[in-house]
Amino acid sequence: MKFRFFRLLLAIVAGAAANSAFAGEVQVAVAANFTAPVQVIAANFEKDTGNKVVASFGATGQFYAQIKNGAPFEVFLAADDTTPAKLEAEGATVPGSRFTYATGALALWSAKEGYVDANGDVLKKNDYRHLSIANPKTAPYGLAATQVLDKLGLAQAVASKIVEGQNISQAQQFIATGNAELGFVALSQIYKDGKITSGSAWIVPESLHDPIRQDAVILSKGKDNPVAKQFADYLKGPKAAEVIKSFGYKL
Known part of the structure; x- marks a missing residue:
């Protein structure tokens, strides 16, 4: 045995x-x-x-x-x-x-609860100091963010407030740490199983940027x-x- x-x-x-x-x-x-x-x-x-x-x-x-x-x-x-x-x-x-x-989908996100409204009007109000995006030359989600700003006629108005991350992870980090009040991130970074996982966000309509x-x-x-x-x-x-x-x- x-x-x-x-x-x-x-x-x-x-x-x-x-x-x-x-x-x-x-x-x-x-x-x-x-x-x-x-x-x-x-x-x-x-x-x-x-x-x-x-x-x-x-x-x-x-x-x-x-x-x-x-x-x-x-x-x-x-x-x-x-x-x-x-x-x-x-x-x-x-x-x-x-x-x-x-x-992919793009989202305007803030680490603060209630800061970003459901229609993204906070972006148009321009009442913030910094707007984080990924480098549009190397990061497709950064390019999509610039397309949104162009479509909304905000590119010039917010140009001096933009802070660029080398990639979308760094762009999100700027927001998460409070170095930017809000910014554009990939929806996947803040979303899981049908809901936003933290902070507040506006899911950007696909019509405002090229398909990702x-x-x-x-x-x-x-x-x-x-x-x-x-x-x-x-x-x-x-x-x-x-x-x-x-x-x-x-x-």
């Missing part, structure tokens, strides 16, 4: 070691707005497949420059559709691997890594879709 138990224990240990030895990983560049969703998706992916997602977060434009300079990323989750398309046209991706994984279509693509460095394709396929699946929608994205 003891011998059989010992053999079973050895088999379990050997199996665990084998799974660990064959577990793979994929290096993924992730647009900052998608930080929270991808952390959940990556944890589910590792649980379901045994393979690991090693994620780096930042601005889409900055990632483009890093990828062109040889950064070791194998999959790119951008905050727009133009940057992955550009990389595709330049031959820096696996042909046919690009797809839209989410469509977020594309994913397998990069050339990931062409020989089966985990890269496995993760891209997982991102298209129902389990990932449920997470993505829970953070306010559309599919």
Whole structure:
């Protein structure tokens, strides 16, 4: 009896070691707005497949420059559709691997309860010192914010009040720490399961900015890594879709 138990224990240990030895990983560049969703998706992916997602977060434009300079990323989750398309046209991706994984929403947010009204009129009143946005040259959500200001005829009126974050995470941090009374963030940063998680916000109508279509693509460095394709396929699946929608994205 003891011998059989010992053999079973050895088999379990050997199996665990084998799974660990064959577990793979994929290096993924992730647009900052998608930080929270991808952390959940990556944890589910590792649980379901045994393979690991090693994620780096930042601005889409900055990632483009890093990828062109040889950064070791194998999959790119951008905050727009133009940057992955550009990389595709330049031959820096696996042909046919690009797809839209989410469509994002923009929100005007303040860390203060009741500060931002349901229609965003606080923006037009201009009774604030600082307005935080992400750098529109590198961050698609920052570009969308400038489009909103243009559409509302506020670009010149608020120009001196704008503080720019390098990416959408830093833009949100300026607001969260009180360095800006309000600002534009990705809805996913302040939203979960149908409600705003903190402060007060106005969800900006889609008509005020270009659609924020977020594309994913397998990069050339990931062409020989089966985990890269496995993760891209997982991102298209129902389990990932449920997470993505829970953070306010559309599919």
